[in-house]
Amino acid sequence: xxxxxxxxxxxxxxxxxxxxxxxxxxxxxxxxxxxxxxxxxxxxxxxxxxxxxxxxxxxxxxxxxxxxxxxxxxxxxxxxxxxxxxxxxxxxxxxxxxxxxxxxxxxxxxxxxxxxxxxxxxxxxxxxxxxxxxxxxxxxxxxxxxxxxxxxxxxxxxxxxxxxxxxxxxxxxxxxxxxxxxxxxxxxxxxxxxxxxxxxxxxxxxxxxxxxxxxxxxxxxxxxxxxxxxxxxxxxxxxxxxxxxxxxxxxxxxxxxxxxxxxx
Numbered sequence: 001x002x003x004x005x006x007x008x009x010x011x012x013x014x015x016x017x018x019x020x021x022x023x024x025x026x027x028x029x030x031x032x033x034x035x036x037x038x039x040x041x042x043x044x045x046x047x048x049x050x051x052x053x054x055x056x057x058x059x060x061x062x063x064x065x066x067x068x069x070x071x072x073x074x075x076x077x078x079x080x081x082x083x084x085x086x087x088x089x090x091x092x093x094x095x096x097x098x099x100x101x102x103x104x105x106x107x108x109x110x111x112x113x114x115x116x117x118x119x120x121x122x123x124x125x126x127x128x129x130x131x132x133x134x135x136x137x138x139x140x141x142x143x144x145x146x147x148x149x150x151x152x153x154x155x156x157x158x159x160x161x162x163x164x165x166x167x168x169x170x171x172x173x174x175x176x177x178x179x180x181x182x183x184x185x186x187x188x189x190x191x192x193x194x195x196x197x198x199x200x201x202x203x204x205x206x207x208x209x210x211x212x213x214x215x216x217x218x219x220x221x222x223x224x225x226x227x228x229x230x231x232x233x234x235x236x237x238x239x240x241x242x243x244x245x246x247x248x249x250x251x252x253x254x255x256x257x258x259x260x261x262x263x264x
Contacts, residue, residue, distance in 0.1 A: 001041055001259055003205070003231025004107040004224045006244050008037040011213050011223030017184045019219060023210040034248060036077040037104040037224045042255045043070035044126050045108035049262060052112070056125060063129050064092055073251070080186070086130055094128055098135035100191040102127035103143040104221045107228035110147025111263055119148040139188025142167040143225055146196060150232035156200050169193040175201050175211055182217050191218055195225035202226075205234040
């Protein structure tokens with residue numbers, strides 16, 4: 001999860017097309033902070049850790065409870081309007097979203113389960129409590145699948161081929177082709193392929209992060225997704241892990257460290 005949270009923090013100053021579409025920028029600045037992407041990443045991870053090997057309905061209920069708890073605890077983290085309303089409903093229901101929130105919060109599913117099939121199923125569960133549109137479900141599944149494949153030793157070519165075959169995302173464009181016309185958009189279908197492309201082109205963890213930020217758009221979320229996959233493929237440098245931990249409040253840091261212990 002370090003990769004997702006670091007991507008969120010590093011991308012946050014450049015959200016809403018505020019960056020210069022370059023890889024040359026300071027990784028951290030006074031404006032670097034965690035956003036809703038990190039809060040919900042923590043919430044989903046906690047729900048999965050609390051319900052390992054339980055039935056689907058138990059996992060769904062835990063997912064809703066955890067997301068509402070963390071969202072209410074950090075109400076000013078930058079949630080979209082529909083999701084913010086969902087956080088405060090007594091009986092929250094999915095609302096047909098295909099926003100990229102389902103993909104930015106799913107990284108723990110890519111790490112906790114033993115097969116690609118189970119990973120995809122759990123990604124759908126985490127998405128479906130809010131983002132039950134086919135594109136919202138697909139974005140979460142594709143992201144978790146890429147993480148699972150990366151951590152289990154698959155090559156970038158194998159990851160690319162699987163994502164294209166299973167999810168029909170267009171990964172034919174290079175980042176240089178994407179960058180000029182790309183703008184802030186909050187859908188899975190216009191964020192997840194770009195994030196995966198940034199991962200595929202990057203040469204190490206930091207380069208993936210810089211490449212993702214350079215694309216612009218919904219920069220914290222795009223970089224969160226790209227960073228989550230890059231961590232599984234490259235690992236995260238210790239100094240960046242330390243910075244990540246230091247920038248989180250104690251309650252979020254506790255879940256992150258618990259997750260790291262479970263993962264070994």
